[in-house]
Amino acid sequence: MEVVITAVTTIVGAALGAAFQQLFDGVIKANRKATKFNSVFGDLNLTLQSYQELVKDIEQVENFQPLQGLDGFKTKMEEGIQLVDKCSNIHPLQLKINFFKKKKYVGKLRALDGSLKQLFLILKWQVDNNLRNRVSDLQRSVDRIDRNVVAQNRTENQIRGWCVVPNPPSFTVGLDEPLKDLKMTFLNDDQVSMLVLTAPGGCGKTTLAQLFCRDEEVKEKFKKNIFFVTVSEKPNLDRIVAELYQSTGSQVPAFQNEANALCWLQEFLIETGQNPLLLVLDDVWDGSSESLLLDKCHEFKNPNYKILVTSRFYFQRFRPSYKLRPLNDKDALSLFRDTTSLEDSEFVIPTVLVTKTVKLCQGFPLAISVIGKDLCNQPAEIWERRVIELSKGSSILDSEKFLLNRLQSSLDALGKGLALVKECFIDLGSFPEDRRIPAATLIDMWSELYGLDLDYLSIAFLHDLSSRSLANLIVIRNAKEDANGYYNEHFVTQHDILRSLAIHQTGHDPTGHSKRLNIDIRKDDIPNWWSEHKQKPKKTRLLSISTDGAFSSKWHNMHLPKAEVLVLNFQTKNYAFPKFRKMSKSLKVLIVTNYGVIPAEVSNFTSLGSLSELKRIRLERISVPSITKNSIQLNSLQKISLFMCNIRRAFSNGSFKFFKAFPSLKEINIDYCNDMMELPADIRLLIHLKKLSITNCHKLSALPEMIGELVNLEVLRLRSCTDLSELPSSVRKLEKLKVLDISNCYSIKELPEHIGEMCCLEKLNMRQCSRLQELPESILDLETLTDVICDEETKGLWEPYLPLLSNHIQIRLVKEEINLDWLQMLHS
Secondary structure: OOOOOOOOOOOOOHHHHHHHHHHHHHHHHHHHHOHHHHHHHHHHHHHHHHHHHHHHHHOOOOOOOOOOOOOHHHHHHHHHHHHHHHHHOOOHHHHHHOHHHHHHHHHHHHHHHHHHHHHHHHHHHHHHHHOOOOOHHHHHHHHHHHHHOOOOOOOHHHOOOOOOOOOOOOOOOOOHHHHHHHHHHHHOOOOOOEEEEEOOOOOOHHHHHHHHHHOHHHHHHHOOOEEEEEEEOOOOHHHHHHHHHHHOOOOOOOOOOHHHHHHHHHHHHHHHOOOOEEEEEEEEOOOHHHHHHHHHHHHOOOOOEEEEEEEOOOOOOOOOEEEOOOOOHHHHHHHHHHHHOHHHOOOOOOHHHHHHHHHHOOOOHHHHHHHHHHHOOOOHHHHHHHHHHHHOOOOOOOHHHHHHHHHHHHHHOOOHHHHHHHHHHHHHHHOOOOOOEEHHHHHHHHHHHOOOOOHHHHHHHHHHHHHOOOOEEEEOOOHHHOOOOOOOOEEEEOOHHHHHHHHHOOOOOOOOOOOEEEEEEOOOOOOHHHHOOOOOOOOOOEEEEEEOOOOOOOOOOOOOOOOOEEEEEEOOOEEEOOOOHHHOOOOOEEEEEEOOOOOEEEEOHHHHHHOOOOOEEEEEOEEHHHHOOOOOOOOOOOEEEEEOOEOOOOOHHHOOOHHHHOOOOOEEEEEOOOOOOOOOHHHHHOOOOOEEEEEOOOOOOOOOOOHHHOOOOOEEEOOOOOOOOOOOHHHHHOOOOOEEEOOOOOOOOOOOOOHHHOOOOOEEEOOOOOOOOOOOHHHHHOOOOOEEEEOHHHHHHHHHHHHHOOOOOEEEEOOOOOOOHHHHOOOO
16 A cells, blocks of 8 residues: 655644654555564554544645644654564564563554554644634544544543533433424524523523533534533623633633623634634623623624523513423423432332422422432431421522522431531532532642541542532543542532522621631622621631632731631732731631633732641642742641642742742642643652642653652652653652552653662552553562553553562553543643
């Protein structure tokens, strides 16, 4: 077979085209010559055939800008040429005599095949992301690859970008007819550009919108031009518009103010609307910002785009509208039976009792789900009691109050044995509406509030809440490979009605005589009781302060003698920490989250120096150089977490003394800090450090050479640090290390020669280390190693050693999962 490949000019350079051709020719030749490797050469041949059309089509594309970090293409091709040539020239007799030699080269060839698939998938992602609307022929080529390459088995939840349509619930009823009506009213009428889908909270508006977006007819019309944005009660218009631009791979404009952001929204609709476009604005409230948003969307009527709005409010001036009604009795009963798993229950529940319970839910899917989960596998007596409780309360005419009362009964049903589950549920109200809550944040909070020192205990409570439909626990990566406390990819979401229920539990006392206090500040409108010092919230243990984009960081002193956890939620580009003198002896946990578009500059970080008992800090979307300008010393700090922060060169040249600032650290978590190139050199002095987790930091190319001086380190997690090329030889000194995770570290070529000296190593995760060619012989000395996680490529590296390894070692093969989550983060 002869394939002519010319220069690939704009993606990875002409050298890749030549290398691709040379490798392809070599594989075809070797497949005829080296019969002992026929099977694996056949797989390689199939892989290259599958991608040849993509390579040829890319040659025709002009001005295509590749993402950084893809120079591994050419290198991998050249390595493959050498390997194929070497295998094709091995004499068959040598392979017959030396069985392990054949095994070794088969493993290397399979690793090459897997690496090529992975690299081409990244290239395919670029094509799909950058040329969505410009190169239809190329898109058809990508579609052909999707059909031909079986290895691309990725689920939608594993690769989530901005404005992607969320998955609807796995079981839905009563929405077939509304979906048909929606398509008839909205999809098939060119005169209708915007439609408002209205219904009370908890009625299924969002689910119907999700089903509409995933309908085959809808997807056929709009292709990949479908965008789903959650607006919520207090929208951040800058962020909404920024995410729309990010979702298309476009440069995010600079927004001077809210009006300017709306002008850019119109520009986005005009430009993107050249092809059919569907924009869903979910959970729109009746406020000034929301009205401006709808006005701007409504101004341009274009048959090429459709805007679907979901709201619990009826907007008189926007027509047409569609009113979604509660479920009828039949559908409500069907959903209730599924939720309660009646057919599998060990108790017999009278039909009359089931019907009566369902009727009291008034057809609201949210109420049916929460109450149904609570009654799952419960005896009839519990059902009878719940019916009595549900019979009390408000009329359906006040739908939100009705729902809150119905849901309150499920919360009250959490008896003394589940009292902590209820406390955890109420704590979820400390975060903004319609935002994902990182499980790692809750772990930090609950470790101090409730003494949950082991991370998995907090996760267990989240599972309790999820099983009762009081919250949704989302894991964005397959969890089978990890059982050692890695929860950075666990998130919690919650329906806004349930969030209202959580906030309602704090009581009606606005000054925080209860143990929680949530303060919501718009502009600089601080509550009178605070600014006038009329009352002091003496009992508050958990304080949450949320501010909007107009807040000027003008703080008033607050006396909080018992506050242990402080949650700061903000949206501004510049933010100043409050003064902490009045809570210096009690505060143990500080959670700082920027919900703005870009990492924020933060001032007054040195005020934390007065917090003598502070143990945990978590910073999200913060510019780290802004907090390392001045020296600080937090002697009690045991854990610091940085998520999606700008690091730049904050740790370079020893300008910031990390050890001096945080001498007692036991745990460091740095995740999705894309511009971090190095760790602080003095990190080696943190002799108390037990966990070091650096994940999804793609520019980190090396670790400190003396990292082996961290003599108490038990967990070293370097997952998805794609530029990390090696582990320092000093890691051999980490004699207490139990867990080493280098999964998705594509650039690591070899493990340290003396890795066998890590005498306590129990778990090694080396999945997707595609450039790793062989293992050092010292792995035979890892006597405590029991669990090795691999993919098909890296498992082959272990096969020659299996007869010599003890039986207690388990080589676990995790199904290949090409995780490109980090690619969606490049613009953040």
